[in-house]
Amino acid sequence: MATISGPASGGTEFSEGIDAGFSGDGQELPPGIGPWSLAWRRLRRNKVALFFGGVFLLVVVLCLLGPVYSHDIAHIGPDTENITGTIKVGGKTEDIVSLIGIPIGPTWTSHYLLGADLEGRDVAVRLLYGGRNSLEIGVVATLITMLFGTLAGLLAGYFRGITDGIISRILDVIWAYPAVLLGITLGTVLAIRGIGPLHGTTLMVPAIVIGFVYIPYVARPIRAQVLTLREREFIDAARQQGLGNFQIMWSEMLPNLASTIIVFVPLILANAILLEAALTFLGAGVQPPNASWGTMITEGIDNIPAAFHNVLVPGIMLVITVLSVNIFGDGLRDALDPRAKVRIGR
Amino acid sequence: MGTPPQSLDPGLDYTTQGEEVNWLVYTGLTTYAHANGTAGAQLIPGLATTLPVISDGGKTYTVTLRKGLVFSNGKPVTASDFAYTVERSIKIPWGGSGSFITPIIAGATAYSNGKAKSISGITTDDATGKIVIHLTAPYGPFDNVLAFPALGIIPTGTPLKAEPTSPPPGVGPYEVTNIVPNQSFSAVQNPKWASMDIPGIPAGHVNVDVKISANVSSNALAVLNNSADFFDWADTIPGSLLSQIQSQAASRFKLVDLGGSTYYVFLNTTEKPFSNQLAREAVVAGLNQDAMSRLGSGTLVPACFFLPPDVTGHPSGPCPYGTPGTGDLAKAKALVKQSGMAGQPVTVWSETRSPRQQWMTYYTSYLNSIGFKATQKVLADATYFTTIGESKSLHPQTGFADWNQDFPNPVDFYGVLLDGKAILPTDNENFGQTNDPYINAQVQKLGATPTTQLSSVASQWQALDEYVAKKAYVAVFGYQKFPEFASDRINYSGLVFQPIYGWDFTSFALK
Numbered sequence: 001m002a003t004i005s006g007p008a009s010g011g012t013e014f015s016e017g018i019d020a021g022f023s024g025d026g027q028e029l030p031p032g033i034g035p036w037s038l039a040w041r042r043l044r045r046n047k048v049a050l051f052f053g054g055v056f057l058l059v060v061v062l063c064l065l066g067p068v069y070s071h072d073i074a075h076i077g078p079d080t081e082n083i084t085g086t087i088k089v090g091g092k093t094e095d096i097v098s099l100i101g102i103p104i105g106p107t108w109t110s111h112y113l114l115g116a117d118l119e120g121r122d123v124a125v126r127l128l129y130g131g132r133n134s135l136e137i138g139v140v141a142t143l144i145t146m147l148f149g150t151l152a153g154l155l156a157g158y159f160r161g162i163t164d165g166i167i168s169r170i171l172d173v174i175w176a177y178p179a180v181l182l183g184i185t186l187g188t189v190l191a192i193r194g195i196g197p198l199h200g201t202t203l204m205v206p207a208i209v210i211g212f213v214y215i216p217y218v219a220r221p222i223r224a225q226v227l228t229l230r231e232r233e234f235i236d237a238a239r240q241q242g243l244g245n246f247q248i249m250w251s252e253m254l255p256n257l258a259s260t261i262i263v264f265v266p267l268i269l270a271n272a273i274l275l276e277a278a279l280t281f282l283g284a285g286v287q288p289p290n291a292s293w294g295t296m297i298t299e300g301i302d303n304i305p306a307a308f309h310n311v312l313v314p315g316i317m318l319v320i321t322v323l324s325v326n327i328f329g330d331g332l333r334d335a336l337d338p339r340a341k342v343r344i345g346r
Numbered sequence: 347m348g349t350p351p352q353s354l355d356p357g358l359d360y361t362t363q364g365e366e367v368n369w370l371v372y373t374g375l376t377t378y379a380h381a382n383g384t385a386g387a388q389l390i391p392g393l394a395t396t397l398p399v400i401s402d403g404g405k406t407y408t409v410t411l412r413k414g415l416v417f418s419n420g421k422p423v424t425a426s427d428f429a430y431t432v433e434r435s436i437k438i439p440w441g442g443s444g445s446f447i448t449p450i451i452a453g454a455t456a457y458s459n460g461k462a463k464s465i466s467g468i469t470t471d472d473a474t475g476k477i478v479i480h481l482t483a484p485y486g487p488f489d490n491v492l493a494f495p496a497l498g499i500i501p502t503g504t505p506l507k508a509e510p511t512s513p514p515p516g517v518g519p520y521e522v523t524n525i526v527p528n529q530s531f532s533a534v535q536n537p538k539w540a541s542m543d544i545p546g547i548p549a550g551h552v553n554v555d556v557k558i559s560a561n562v563s564s565n566a567l568a569v570l571n572n573s574a575d576f577f578d579w580a581d582t583i584p585g586s587l588l589s590q591i592q593s594q595a596a597s598r599f600k601l602v603d604l605g606g607s608t609y610y611v612f613l614n615t616t617e618k619p620f621s622n623q624l625a626r627e628a629v630v631a632g633l634n635q636d637a638m639s640r641l642g643s644g645t646l647v648p649a650c651f652f653l654p655p656d657v658t659g660h661p662s663g664p665c666p667y668g669t670p671g672t673g674d675l676a677k678a679k680a681l682v683k684q685s686g687m688a689g690q691p692v693t694v695w696s697e698t699r700s701p702r703q704q705w706m707t708y709y710t711s712y713l714n715s716i717g718f719k720a721t722q723k724v725l726a727d728a729t730y731f732t733t734i735g736e737s738k739s740l741h742p743q744t745g746f747a748d749w750n751q752d753f754p755n756p757v758d759f760y761g762v763l764l765d766g767k768a769i770l771p772t773d774n775e776n777f778g779q780t781n782d783p784y785i786n787a788q789v790q791k792l793g794a795t796p797t798t799q800l801s802s803v804a805s806q807w808q809a810l811d812e813y814v815a816k817k818a819y820v821a822v823f824g825y826q827k828f829p830e831f832a833s834d835r836i837n838y839s840g841l842v843f844q845p846i847y848g849w850d851f852t853s854f855a856l857k
Contacts, residue, residue, distance in 0.1 A: 081711045083637035084672060097637075100644040101585025101701070118585075118641060118704055119711070188726070283698050288707045288722050299707075302563050302700045306586030 039259075042335035049331020056324040059317070063135060066128030073110050074122050078129035079289045082120035087111055096120045102306045115309045117299060119289075123313055130291035131317060134273055137207040137292070141272040142265060144211025145218055150261060152215060153222025154249055158230055168223070171216040179213045179271075180278055186212065187284030206285040210272045218264050222257060229256055259336040266329030270322045277318055293318045348562045348581035348699060349727045350528045352441070356495040356516070357434050358508040360441030360773075362580045362750050362848065365495050367533055367556070369847045371418075372498025372516035373547065375409050375428070375477070376489050378846055380548060380853065384605070384656065386844040387754040389489060389797070390546045393423070393499060393517060394477075397489060404484030404794060407492075411475030412544065417515040418536045421501055425470035425477050430502040433457060433465060437506045440496040442752070444770045445762045447497075450488065452480040484794040490753030517542070519550045519852050528728065530557045533851055551855040560727075562700060563587060569833050570595055577831040579848035580750075582701055585643035591831065598838045601645055601827040604845045605656025606751035608759065609646065610822040611694075611709060612777035614743045619687035619718065620778075626818035628685065629744075631667040632678025632716055633709075638823050641704040646824035651811050652759060654825045656845070658800040659756040659807025666816045670824075675716065682717035692720040695745030697730045705823070706746050713744075735774040747777055748826075751846060755800060756807045757793040764819060765789045780819045785810065 033041075043049065070077060085096045089107050096116045097103050103116040106123075114123040156167040174182070186209045229235065230253075238248050273293075279285030280294025288295055293314040300310025351364030356372045359365065369377065377392035379385055391397055394409035401408065415423035432451065436443050436458050448454045452467030467480040481488060491497065500514040511525045519539045525531040533554040540549050557574070559565055562581045568574035570591055577583065583591060591599050613620035613629060620626050635648035650665035668674055682688050692713055696706030703724055713720035723745075725733055734742045752758045762768050766781030767789075788810045795803045814820070830843050837857050842850035 079711055079714075081637070081708055083640050083708065084634060097640050098585070099640060100588045101640045101642070102589075119707055120637075283724055283726060287724055288696075288703065289710055299704070301561070302584040303586040304563060305567075305584075305590065 039335045043331055046331040046334060049328050049334075052324040052327040053331070056321065056328055059131065059321050059324070060135060063128050063131035066125070066132055069128055070122075070125045074113070074125050075111070076122045076125060078121065078126045078291050080121060082116070085120060101303075103303065103310065105307065105309055114313050115307070117296070117310050118303060118307070119299075123296075123309065126291040126296060127293075127313055127317060130293050130296050130314060131321070133203055133286060133290060133292040134276055134294070134318075134321075137203055137210065137276045137286070138269050138273040140204065140207035141210035141214070141276070142268045144208060145214040145268050145272070146261060146265060148211075149215045149218025149264075150222055150254075150257065152219040153224075154226055154253060154257070156219070157223040157226025158245065158249055158253065160227070164223070167219075171219050174213065175216040175220075177213075179275060180282075182213045183209055183275055183279045184282055184284045187279050203286060203290065206276055206279060209284075210275050210279070213275070214268055214271065218268065221264075222260065225257060225260060226253060229253055263329070263333040263336055266325050266332060270325040270329065273318070273325070274322055347556055347558045347578040348560055348565060350558045352728070352732075353508055353510045353513075354522050354525055354531060355438075355508045355510055355513040356498055356500070357431075357438045357440055357504075357514075358510070360496070363578070366578075366580070366848050367520070367522060367531075367851070368495035368498070368516075369493075369518075370520045370533070370550070370851050371513075371518045371522055371536075372495045372500065373518045373544075374493040374495070374498045375411075376493040377547065378493060378844065379546060380842055380844070380850050382843055383845065384754075386842070386850075387606075387656075387846060389493065389753075392493065392544070392547070394492075398479075398492065400489075400796070402480075404486070404796070405481045407479045407481070407488055409477050409492075411477065412542070413475070415517055415542060416538050417501055417517055418521040418538055419501075419515040420538065421515070423499055423517055424472040424502070425475050426472050427499045427502050428477050428497075429465060429468045429470050430504070431497060431500050432468060434500070434504060434506055435496045436465075438508050439773070441773045441775075442494065442496060442762070444773060445768055445775070446491045446494070449767065450481055450483075450485050450491070452482050486794050486796040486799070487753055487755040487757055490755060490758075490797055493753065519547065520554075524555075528558060530555065532556065548852045550852045554851050554854060560699065566591065566831070569831055572833040572835060575833040575836055576849060576854070577829055579828045579830065579843065581699075581829070582643055582645060582826075583829050583831065584700065585640075588643050595831070595834075598834065598836070599829065599831045602830050602843055603647065603655075603825065603827045604750075604843075604848075605825075606654055606754065606845055607748065607826050607828075608649075608652055608654050608822060609705075609748045609824050609826055610652070610820045611706075611744055612742075612747045612820055613818070614741065614778050615781070615819065616779045617741055617743050619685065619690040619692065620744060622685045622687055623817065624681050624685035625687040625690075626821075627667060628678045628681035628716055629713070629821045630815075630818045631681060632673040632675045633712065633821055633823060634673040634675075635670045635823050636672050637708055638705055641708060642701045642824070642826070645827045645829075647827065649822050649824050650815055652764070652814050652820060652822055653756050653807070653811045654751075657751060657754060657756050657759065658804050659811055661808045661812050661815070663812065666812070667818070678716040688717040690718055692718045693743050694720055694722045695730070695734050695742050696722055696724045697727045697746055698724055699727050702746050709744075731775075732773065734777055735770075736772055738771040742777060745777070747820075753797065753846065755797045756811075757789060760785065760789045760810070761793055764814065778819060782817070782819070784813065 083097045086093050097120045105115040112122050152167050156164040190205050238252050276285050277294035281298050286292040286295050296314035297311050352361045353359040356368045373392045375394040376389050379388040379390050398407040398409045411425050448458050453465045456462040457465045469478045498516050504514040520533040521536045523532050535550045563584050566583050566587050569577045613626050639646040648670035650670050651661050653660040694706050694710045696703050710720045710722040762775045764780045766786045768776045792803050837855045842853035844850045
């Protein structure tokens, strides 16, 4: 495998990360091209990944515009209930929720565009706010996973010995429980008591729970990579130059782990969004009345026979988002390291 | 069944789902008539030869066991088994023991505290089958207490801990087998029952396999499509299926008002903001019961009084804060402002199952709309009441509560749910921590009246119920109508829908 040696101080070697000098399609590369430019060049050629990256971006933008839609178009808040209210559809006045509890379907107008839920709330507004919350939880959970997973993997792999033993056994314990089961247990307990100053009903609680359960999925591959890296010559050179352990980890190891970390981000994000929906569906995630795609599916499940849209709409959004993140993540992985085999899940 | 019983061991269970089965497995010294409507609330002798003989000014109850009684495992029943049954229900403890046994039976408190090896207030004679129970003070509905499945006789020597997967043998038309916790169990006919020939308690016709599934929609569809035979009466049929069921299964479906259930939100009188009466009045004044009825598939009858219509003492006068309906939001907002509690954080506790969670989601939103800062906490159904019943550590502010009568006497509602003496550190049912001296005194006084003589104190119960509505100690939002829904295979006209225990399995028969 070809390698590019970086500057003498803080050198970056992409032997485990971006595969420079090899375009991925057998073509020789022009001299002087940087690894990141090379990765971008590969990604640009992957039209499917770029398309789905665009789809994900579109979902994010739409969700961020939720308050604008709510305030200026739908004129109703995400949690505003209107169970006994009425609406004019095609000149005819209809109950938003019927006397026996059946919500109105899509009106295809600015009010209740995608219909109402059982509480008389606007599904379209909740879909966008729910997306914000689902994405927020996914992003925070991913940050937690990446931060602590990288830290744990780095410390365990670099120091080895007793540090590795302790960290690896802790990771084994977390790993031993299926993610959903561990999430349900932690989510249920923390929803009642909260975490320190965090109230049990805040979005941060499921985010922390999800972030926690995925730590081993990142820490283990990072640890394995660090174990290899620490034996390389450039690390020896850094030691010879008098750099301390933490300086070596920061300036030598981390840059070499960058591509792996970047590849993990979309994969963890997609899994975190899915796990949020699963935990919420099982009552251990986002607490109502907060909207999330998971809560919307849960709340709509009993009304499937008469109000299928309550489940279908958030379900479609969930599929589109997770699919787009996953496909973009695959493209990113191919771009950064076409030979890597990073997978989440067991 | 949408929600699992707390346990199928009668020494622990205190849920409608458990008692629905256990009253047919663990017959008490007294029991209820196997009949529809108010006739089903009629107390009849169970394992005792007659209803108790009451003496000593209402403080002594004497009964004699029937001859030839045997448990479902064939072991003969003795009078001393009754004393053991009571002791076990205190030791486990059964959820109702703090209200109906420990403070009521003489010597039960000492036994509960470990200061006595047996309950001094119970004397038994195995030779004659005579059982004498002494009470600490007259307690009118004690003959109803003897009908609780928790006091249905079990053999002496049964472990003094709950046995959820292998409950003890009992004496009744059915026995429970094949228990898979939270998933399924079977009620099979007790082969020993027919030979005992106890008047008024029929043997079962069929064995009943019970499956537990939280998805009430699919449960209802299964009955509609005849792949299951009964929809559990304590579950609510989703509105999305109601019209379909009404049109396709009109001959085997109806909504029945059992007349003995109250649905309400508790308001913790010891915690801000509901320690303030104006804040409580605000909640009651603006509550949109029409909205809550729609969330409950239209099966909720709007109401304001704590005692339901078929219970003695239910007031007939107007509601103190306006006719139940859409609620007066403006008045509620003004009251919150006046109370000085605007902006106070409130946690609303809720079960998961539909429509209870939806009710509390609406209620949370409503509290926010009148000026509080409310959030909702949703707990799994199986742990909800025990969790919010941890009154010492949790201090729940407000949330969902309901009560289906244990027996047709207002003291069953007041003595458990609003009496200050009923506040317990665990398994507390007085979620609002209501401790009003007037209520306590009235419950003590009126509770001494036997169920059969309730009409003599009806007006006093009525006054007490009006007082509670005026003080807004609870926010009642309706009385529920329950579904009586069976498959085509079942002889629907012969079914008994009992006012206390719901489905009577002994009436189940194929066409």
